Each structure stands twice: as structure tokens, then as C-alpha cells.
Amino acid sequence: MIRHARAADHAAIFEVVEAAFGRPDEAQLVEQLRAAGDAVLELVAVEDGAVAGHILISRLWADSAALYGALAPLSVTPALQNRGLGAALTRSALEQAPEFGCAGVLVLGDPAYYGRFGFTNAAAKAVRSPFSHLEAFQALALEDGAFAQPLSVTYPDPFGA
Numbered sequence: 001m002i003r004h005a006r007a008a009d010h011a012a013i014f015e016v017v018e019a020a021f022g023r024p025d026e027a028q029l030v031e032q033l034r035a036a037g038d039a040v041l042e043l044v045a046v047e048d049g050a051v052a053g054h055i056l057i058s059r060l061w062a063d064s065a066a067l068y069g070a071l072a073p074l075s076v077t078p079a080l081q082n083r084g085l086g087a088a089l090t091r092s093a094l095e096q097a098p099e100f101g102c103a104g105v106l107v108l109g110d111p112a113y114y115g116r117f118g119f120t121n122a123a124a125k126a127v128r129s130p131f132s133h134l135e136a137f138q139a140l141a142l143e144d145g146a147f148a149q150p151l152s153v154t155y156p157d158p159f160g161a
């Protein structure tokens, strides 16, 4: 089951994100983004009543009136990986993102994984950001033309970018 994260999930989310990445950095990033009010959309996958996966889309500061989101991080409990939870979380977050006002989403991740959801490095070519030079930097337009014009984005402070 995929649902919106609640305050009561926060401790479990920390554990899942920390376990997925094998270090606390990304779990701390989630807490910092939340505390700074930069989280746009946060979903959890629940299995047997426990948080098994988590995804966050946070705001980007763009030189545009449209809202752009950063998908990061995506985490699934190690024992439950490769069973489609990550894909279900990603698809659900991308489906909901337009309702939260997101015209487009950026991600820094493996193109082999994120390509399946429609993210491409080509779409990110018009985006100026600290990660623009990386192959892993990919974009997905949720509104037509979202990445058609040059766009400059700044990441929220917790990213340290």
C-alpha cells in the first residue's frame, strides 16, 4: 500500500532510508528538508503495517513561475528490494506531483533505473544546476514544454549543492 507519510511515520522513515543507503546522511537530508518546509510530497510504501519504502519530492528554486521538484531520496528496506516497491513509489509520486503544482521533476540517479519512468538526461540539458554536467542528472516533464526553455534551478540548502 502506498500512502502519504504522516508525522507518526517519521522515525520509521529514518530507519528505512538509513538502512537503504547504509548510512544516515540521506535520512538526515529527509529530516532537514521536512524541517525547512521544502518537502512537497512524501509517500511511504507500507507492508504488513510497517514502513517498507519512502520517496520524497522537494521544491527547487527555479527562475520560473512554475514549480519544479527534486525527486530524492528513494529508499526501500534492503530485504524488500527488487519486488517493485521502488517503482510503485516512484510512479505514485509522479502521478501525484502535478496536483501539488509540479510542472517537472529532476532526479540524480542511475539512468537505467529512472529511465523506465520517462526521465532522460536529454530533457535535463536545458537545466542549469550544480549537477548539470552529470549523466545521472535527468528530467521528466509533467507539463508539456516544462523543460523546453532554459531553466536555472537552485537546490534547497540541505542538499548542500
Ligand SMILES: CC(C)(COP(=O)(O)OP(=O)(O)OC[C@H]1O[C@@H](n2cnc3c(N)ncnc32)[C@H](O)[C@@H]1OP(=O)(O)O)[C@@H](O)C(=O)NCCC(=O)NCCS
Pocket: 020, 021, 072, 073, 074, 075, 076, 077, 080, 081, 082, 083, 084, 085, 086, 087, 088, 108, 109, 110, 112, 113
Ligand atoms: C533503488 C531502490 C529504491 C529501488 O527500489 P526497489 O524496490 O528495489 O526496485 P524495483 O523493484 O522497483 O526495481 C528493481 C530494479 O531496480 C534495479 N535497482 C535496484 N537497486 C538499484 C540501484 N541502486 N541503482 C540502480 N538500479 C537499481 C534492479 O536491478 C532492478 O532492475 P530490473 O528491473 O532491470 O531488473 C532500492 O534498491 C534502494 O533503496 N536502494 C538503495 C538506495 C538508493 O540507491 N536509492 C536510489 C538513489 S536516490
